[in-house]
Amino acid sequence: MKNSKSMMLDTKIVEKLDQPSDGSEMQANTSSGGLGPRLRAYRQSRKLGLKELAALASVSVGILSQIERGMNVPSLRTVEKIRNALDLPIGFFFDEERPIDNAREDDAICRSNRRPVLKFGRQGLSKQLLHHAKSRVFEMMIIDLPPRSSSDFSSYPSEKGALVMEGKITFSIDGESSDLNVGDSLLFDGTRPHQLQNNTDFSAKIMWIVAKLPNEFLL
Template sequence: MTQPDEGALNAMIGATVKGLREKSGLSMRELARRSGVSQPFLSQIERGVSAPSMITTYRLADALDVLPGALLPAPPASRVSVIRAGEGRSIPVANRADAAAGRALVMQPGNPLEVIDYRIEPGQYISEWFELPGELAVYLISGVLDVEISGHPTVRLEPGDLVSHPADLPHRWLLVDDEPAHALLAIAHPGEGAALRAPSHS
């Protein structure tokens, strides 16, 4: 599957965000207020100057009452989708230079299923708190990862382990032993508006 270059992709995402905002009758200022994304940064996204991080993508989707995949370009029309090694949109977890990036394998308009491939290196920021309606599962391929789930004991994952839980429980990941980790995250969104958001205590 041929993918557009980074600049073209950012421009498409920006145009999509702007179109959804205008369709919702929201000013840029109001969308910034609802999403918690600063208005200057939102302007950069809409103009294709900056790319939204994972947390920003989810905050904007939540404020616009759409699934996160609605902000990304639609794939070619087909009931069968194949993502080859190295393909998939790379999206950093947060808007910071040291943030780990996930490769969105499944994150498409209208699709409630989301699958993200994370390869986390020591020193990369991964500990952003998230919560969302729906269900999620984390499968660890390599390394060691602690999964903190609000109100529950920390779950330590080793290769071959999987943890699943209601995604509306605030949760985050922590790298263990300063070693790389490789994990797959699967999210089942219940429908439109089911976007990730940062919990109030994060």
């Protein structure tokens, strides 16, 4: 059990992590772009401290601080925890660079070489968002699974669909696993815990579609 001096030290460490050392450092971090500064700015706009968001998302204060400072690439499961805690669209977590010559192009169009990208953890998994416009219902993306990689088990209030575009994946849901090949597809309740695995020595690619469900469908 920690004594009062140790608890005071922990609190000071958390407060130090939550505050920039000076205004110029905070500005430099924010202007550099990326998920960390974007998440930090949004959290602060919601008047949430690191400890508060960590508690809401069931993520440790240390991991959350490392993500905000760009020192940790979050896993898919961690992203989903933060997303659910803050009720954010998936597009918030993607890094995006819009071409200058297409700056006035309608948001309905998403060029293949300008897709927003989100990378997860150490295994090299990534998602390419297939739209720029903020989605009201559908979220469409391509998931790249490197050889011998897997996602965390996850669940989210939604209906999900998928189409295997390249390679072979193993889809697990409710304790059962099935191998899927190119052309095979899925449609399932996203609240059921599920996982994607690539157990081969070749890369795999799937199209992933998420339909966010209204609250009345979840009751």
